[in-house]
Amino acid sequence: MAISSSLSLSWVSTTIPDKFQLTLPNHNNELPRATTTAYFSSKNITCSAEPASIDESHCKRRPLLLGVGALTTSLLQATSLFAEEIPEKYRAFVDKVDGYSYYYPYDWRDFEFRAHDSAFKDRYMQLHNVRVRFLPTNKTDIHELGPMEEVVSDLVRYKLASPNQYATIFGMQERNIDGKNYYTVEYGLQTPNFATNSFATVAIGNGRFYTLIVVANERRWKRYRNQLKVVADSFRMLDI
Template identity: 75%
Template structure:
């Protein structure tokens, strides 16, 4: 992964000429955040500057708080023949099923706190804020999904439920910054 990161940061200067204009590239990175741009796989996002990269099984990229291990962001994608997130159905149907069948374990109680739909640079996103409660712990997350490049992208930003109120706004910056772009 270190080679890929070096390549991504090394090619960062070229992205302005090679990639179409995107609001993520046009914006200034917020204070205390860094930008992760994966040119090869067609997505980007911000993450807190004090977080560290780590391997998260079956995910393409992941960063976590170095002290609070449950606070992290991770992105994965799978192939799809869909062209847009709307091809899956309306947000009010897709998001609850996504949380129930993909994000939650069978023994977890699900509480969907908020759902939002947005379009940026012609790409549509569904974002859900949800809580998963197990017998021994609870977590709260933002999950964002998008479709581009024949891929179904998923970004998860998570924290322990006890810390959610304190860190929610910081984590929302990460969730809101997720973008997919054509490769």
């Protein structure tokens, strides 16, 4: 990754924290070395009354923060985790222990979300949030689960939707970045009382099935969709 010579950061310690947030200047929002296949459709799914089995034992660890100051050799190590520079008005969350990273809007704050490893939310709109969780798996690639359309439909129906929610899939996308495969789905969930729209990105690596979900109120989706798509597309698995 190319690093601007004008960039400067200072560290809260002399070592790189295992989980940290980082802000870099924006030069290019393109995703390098990536191949993308997109499928757009509208698929309604009536969810099963049988709830999905979810391991609730994994707890989120709070990240450490980086400040602004002088450039050091450690910066080269930290920024090398990214295939591209952070877009304007976003920050990066990097988890070197659990092997993943992603961007989130710069004014969001971290919070606890049950059974998730990390989570950030809008300060004022509570339904605006992003969270990441992972479960152990003996698979090595998302392709081993089956065709994208089948995997995504099962994911939305049995994992992401509650028994009382009506789900609609608006589109799905497959990407290969640095030899790692990712599925991203755009979907809506509706109950008699409220409705949300979301992106979910899933991938398998490091013996883990990773899921990133970024969500907003349905009424605000049109306005914030592009912002949240950046978050969904930014998810990366790191080698650990």
